[in-house]
Amino acid sequence: xxxxxxxxxxxxxxxxxxxxxxxxxxxxxxxxxxxxxxxxxxxxxxxxxxxxxxxxxxxxxxxxxxxxxxxxxxxxxxxxxxxxxxxxxxxxxxxxxxxxxxxxxxxxxxxxxxxxxxxxxxxxxxxxxxxxxxxxxxxxxxxxxxxxxxxxxxxxxxxxxxxxxxxxxxxxxxxxxxxxxxxxxxxxxxxxxxxxxxxxxxxxxxxxx
Numbered sequence: 001x002x003x004x005x006x007x008x009x010x011x012x013x014x015x016x017x018x019x020x021x022x023x024x025x026x027x028x029x030x031x032x033x034x035x036x037x038x039x040x041x042x043x044x045x046x047x048x049x050x051x052x053x054x055x056x057x058x059x060x061x062x063x064x065x066x067x068x069x070x071x072x073x074x075x076x077x078x079x080x081x082x083x084x085x086x087x088x089x090x091x092x093x094x095x096x097x098x099x100x101x102x103x104x105x106x107x108x109x110x111x112x113x114x115x116x117x118x119x120x121x122x123x124x125x126x127x128x129x130x131x132x133x134x135x136x137x138x139x140x141x142x143x144x145x146x147x148x149x150x151x152x153x154x155x156x157x158x159x160x161x162x163x164x165x166x167x168x169x170x171x172x173x174x175x176x177x178x179x180x181x182x183x184x185x186x187x188x189x190x191x192x193x194x195x196x197x198x199x200x201x202x203x204x205x206x207x208x209x
Contacts, residue, residue: 001043003074005036009081015051018083023072023192025112029093030101042071048085067091111181111191118185135186142183149176
């Protein structure tokens with residue numbers, strides 16, 4: 001990663017705010033502060049470094065908890081007095097044990113946390129979970145499950161007015177999204193790639209779908 005550090009505008013304390021944003025979902029995970037050295041260490045190591053105002057010391061995210069933040073990009077704002085770290089989180093970002101310091105998450109639907117769970121289950125071995133066993137069965141089996149869940153979702157949707165149809169639609173939609181994420185994982189496709197394609201199409205159409 002490269003960044004023109006000399007162009008940044010640190011405040012009178014030599015600090016600027018840093019927003020950590022999850023790469024896959026766009027969810028805001030935390031806000032912290034960094035001095036020049038913290039930014040330099042982040043760029044050099046690919047892990048998030050900050051400066052503690054209370055302890056007056058540098059600290060690496062996850063150095064005691066193990067909940068590190070792998071930084072994929074560092075972007076200054078338009079004035080150069082704040083930074084955005086795009087990150088992949090190894091665990092909860094908040095010291096209280098929640099995924100984000102901004103809980104409940106205001107996003108209507110973001111699935112980066114579920115993508116991370118699927119990746120964790122995939123790494124756990126064939127017999128440890130349904131997700132791992134499904135991945136071990138291969139892409140054909142997973143694709144069939146996506147088709148089955150899509151059909152169930154459609155059936156639930158057209159059954160509007162029947163008792164419990166709304167709840168059923170919510171449940172089947174959740175099943176469909178989960179199995180779609182497993183399918184993407186089986187082909188090594190990340191949610192970030194899907195999000196980028198949707199963004200490209202949106203821009204191509206001038207903001208209209």
